[in-house]
Amino acid sequence: xxxxxxxxxxxxxxxxxxxxxxxxxxxxxxxxxxxxxxxAIFAFVxxxxxxxxxxxxxxxxxxxxxxxxxxxxPEPEFGGLALIAGTASITGLAMLIxxxxxxxxxxxxxxxxxxxVRETLKILVELLAAIPSVVWGFIGLTILNPIIIxxxxxxxxxxxxxxxxxLGLMAAPIMTTIAEDALKAVPDSYRxxxxxxxxxxxxxxxQVVLPSASKGLVAAILLGVGRGFGExxxxxxxxxxxxxxxxxxxxxxxxxxxxxxxxxxxxxxxxDHYKALFSLGILLFLVTFVINLLADVLVRKxxxxxx
Amino acid sequence: xTNETEDPVASAARLVSGGDRVADSAPGDQGGDxxxxxxxxxxxxxxNARTERGYHSLFLLMSIVLxxxxxxxxGLLIVRGGPAFSWEFFTEAPRAQFTEGGIFPALxxxxxxxxxxxxxxxxxxxxxxxxxxxxxxxxxLTRLINLAIINLAGVPSIVHALFGLGAFVxxxxxxxxxxxxxxxxxxxxxxVVIVSTRETLQAVPQSFRxxxxxxxxxxxxxxxKVVxxxxxxxxxxxxxxxxxxxxxxxxxxxxxxxVLFTPFLPQGVLDETMAMSLHLYMIATVIPDVPPEVPYGxxxxxxxxxxxxxxASIGFRVYLRGKKKW
Numbered sequence: 001x002x003x004x005x006x007x008x009x010x011x012x013x014x015x016x017x018x019x020x021x022x023x024x025x026x027x028x029x030x031x032x033x034x035x036x037x038x039x040a041i042f043a044f045v046x047x048x049x050x051x052x053x054x055x056x057x058x059x060x061x062x063x064x065x066x067x068x069x070x071x072x073x074p075e076p077e078f079g080g081l082a083l084i085a086g087t088a089s090i091t092g093l094a095m096l097i098x099x100x101x102x103x104x105x106x107x108x109x110x111x112x113x114x115x116x117v118r119e120t121l122k123i124l125v126e127l128l129a130a131i132p133s134v135v136w137g138f139i140g141l142t143i144l145n146p147i148i149i150x151x152x153x154x155x156x157x158x159x160x161x162x163x164x165x166x167l168g169l170m171a172a173p174i175m176t177t178i179a180e181d182a183l184k185a186v187p188d189s190y191r192x193x194x195x196x197x198x199x200x201x202x203x204x205x206x207q208v209v210l211p212s213a214s215k216g217l218v219a220a221i222l223l224g225v226g227r228g229f230g231e232x233x234x235x236x237x238x239x240x241x242x243x244x245x246x247x248x249x250x251x252x253x254x255x256x257x258x259x260x261x262x263x264x265x266x267x268x269x270x271x272d273h274y275k276a277l278f279s280l281g282i283l284l285f286l287v288t289f290v291i292n293l294l295a296d297v298l299v300r301k302x303x304x305x306x307x
Numbered sequence: 308x309t310n311e312t313e314d315p316v317a318s319a320a321r322l323v324s325g326g327d328r329v330a331d332s333a334p335g336d337q338g339g340d341x342x343x344x345x346x347x348x349x350x351x352x353x354x355n356a357r358t359e360r361g362y363h364s365l366f367l368l369m370s371i372v373l374x375x376x377x378x379x380x381x382g383l384l385i386v387r388g389g390p391a392f393s394w395e396f397f398t399e400a401p402r403a404q405f406t407e408g409g410i411f412p413a414l415x416x417x418x419x420x421x422x423x424x425x426x427x428x429x430x431x432x433x434x435x436x437x438x439x440x441x442x443x444x445x446x447x448l449t450r451l452i453n454l455a456i457i458n459l460a461g462v463p464s465i466v467h468a469l470f471g472l473g474a475f476v477x478x479x480x481x482x483x484x485x486x487x488x489x490x491x492x493x494x495x496x497x498x499v500v501i502v503s504t505r506e507t508l509q510a511v512p513q514s515f516r517x518x519x520x521x522x523x524x525x526x527x528x529x530x531x532k533v534v535x536x537x538x539x540x541x542x543x544x545x546x547x548x549x550x551x552x553x554x555x556x557x558x559x560x561x562x563x564x565x566v567l568f569t570p571f572l573p574q575g576v577l578d579e580t581m582a583m584s585l586h587l588y589m590i591a592t593v594i595p596d597v598p599p600e601v602p603y604g605x606x607x608x609x610x611x612x613x614x615x616x617x618x619a620s621i622g623f624r625v626y627l628r629g630k631k632k633w
Contacts (some may be wrong), residue, residue, distance in 0.1 A: 019527055022592050023530070027434050028442070030433075030438055031443065033434075033438075034435060034452055034455035034501065038458050041459075041462060041470040044469075044470050045469050047473060048469070048473050101372070101373050107366050108366035108367055108369065112363050112366060112367070121370055124374050128377055134555060134585075134587050134588050137560055137591075138587060139606075141592070143383060165498060168372075172373055188563045223461065229463070230466070231464075232586075237591070260465045260469065260560070264469075265561070265562065277469075281466050285463075286461075296457055
């Protein structure tokens with residue numbers, strides 16, 4: 001009787017210990033799932049596209065020719081310059097709008113606004129960020145398109161300008177949120193020290209908060225660029241989708257992402273065209289990967305500079 | 308609208324270049340000029356106050372300009388899409404080449420996609436968050452996981468679509484099906500669950516865990532009986548947010564499981580389905596002769612779903628913050 005008591009406790013501890021081990025293993029698998037998926041995404045996209053890049057795609061031609069004629073018989077042409085120029089011009093214009101706005105709004109929310117105003121603004125920005133990209137594309141197609149035609153007296157409103165404005169409005173809320181996080185990461189003691197020296201609030205922002213948060217703010221801009229670069233549906237619907245190196249904001253253009261979305265449905269699996277679209281996917285993956293990596297390094301560096 | 312958006316940008320640039328000089332000259336001047344008059348405003352003080360008011364108004368204006376167009380757009384969608392709303396619109400299938408009928412199968416399809424995606428991503432996302440919050444040490448692996456989460460969220464949606472096509476449709480041979488589309492969506496929205504759940508778990512005070520450990524509980528017992536019960540509602544907030552993301556995604560489902568039209572509602576996860584987001588894209592761009600109020604109606608339904616879900620998530624979060632005992 002007396003000797004069986006400790007044994008029972010031991011058994012119970014063992015069961016708990018076993019469950020603890022099992023849970024730890026399962027949770028660890030969940031923990032590394034994100035890594036597994038990122039690797040899997042690259043592996044599966046590369047599986048279809050890498051062979052094509054290495055064996056068939058003329059990289060010099062891809063980066064120098066605007067002739068994207070993947071379905072042309074008998075000699076399809078895979079020139080990516082127009083697509084790259086389209087993506088770059090639309091993203092560039094979007095950033096021209098989104099960068100000043102997101103930084104301004106982030107500073108207002110983070111440093112000027114207080115109480116209810118601040119809470120309301122934060123919620124509104126969050127709601128803006130939630131509007132789906134297909135709805136943004138629809139807005140560009142049906143609302144912004146006639147506005148641009150009327151306002152600038154141009155024949156077509158589905159242009160770099162249209163897609164740039166739509167993309168800017170889409171990216172601004174996300175960049176605002178990240179930029180505001182960067183401002184929040186600056187310790188209050190920095191602000192208090194500057195205020196104790198008699199600095200006005202703007203002087204505190206300009207000379208203490210912004211320099212200290214600069215790396216995080218650059219990261220916010222980078223993530224915005226990555227977001228614009230990878231946006232698909234809105235750009236597909238608002239840009240006019242014309243293969244063309246845009247020379248003005250009133251030209252139609254075509255983005256890398258939109259090309260995949262528009263053409264993948266019509267290609268035969270395993271054909272050169274199909275593989276070419278996957279190789280565009282590899283390019284998109286690699287560019288966004290580098291952008292995200294850079295942003296992460298910047299945020300980390302900003303934090304370690306302060307500590 | 309374009310005038311509105313460009314004006315503040317130009318004035319921002321002007322103000323910033325002007326503001327520099329004022330701010331830079333300030334610290335040096337202050338000591339000598341003020342002398343005895345400690346509480347009377349000097350020219351410099353007034354100048355500083357003006358600068359500050361200027362920036363304050365500028366940034367306020369920018370916030371308003373960012374939000375106003377969207378309010379206007381929402382208003383326009385309501386005016387143009389509202390007339391499409393009817394009992395028939397939400398309960399019937401499209402007829403006569405999409406010129407009549409409603410969006411019922413697309414609504415049902417979106418529901419299927421969301422539910423199956425949640426079944427896959429919530430357990431996985433919560434496990435990942437538990438690992439990061441309760442187990443992970445500050446080492447290279449943890450940094451790698453965090454980097455992977457950022458990348459998973461940052462990879463373009465069309466690349467997720469390529470992955471879904473290559474992996475789920477072809478390699479695992481699910482075909483174009485709800486299962487393939489939902490798994491693609493699940494992986495894409497996984498970071499939303501992980502990040503929000505991790506924040507919730509980390510908000511549980513360390514003393515709760517210590518109290519539990521000191522009674523001899525294992526790590527898992529502590530997580531199961533103390534950490535998770537105190538985080539359930541916070542996790543739910545993140546899940547609602549994920550639902551709102553999933554509802555609107557188009558590119559990841561258009562090659563993996565969503566189709567323009569199906570004559571029947573899906574019966575299982577291996578069927579193809581219609582979806583709200585793809586339906587909007589198709590009737591707005593590809594299908595001719597759709598009555599003009601119909602795409603506005605679909606866009607309005609989508610945006611309302613997303614806004615309601617997000618508001619619910621935000622409201623829930625604010626309510627929880629008020630209720631918190633620690």
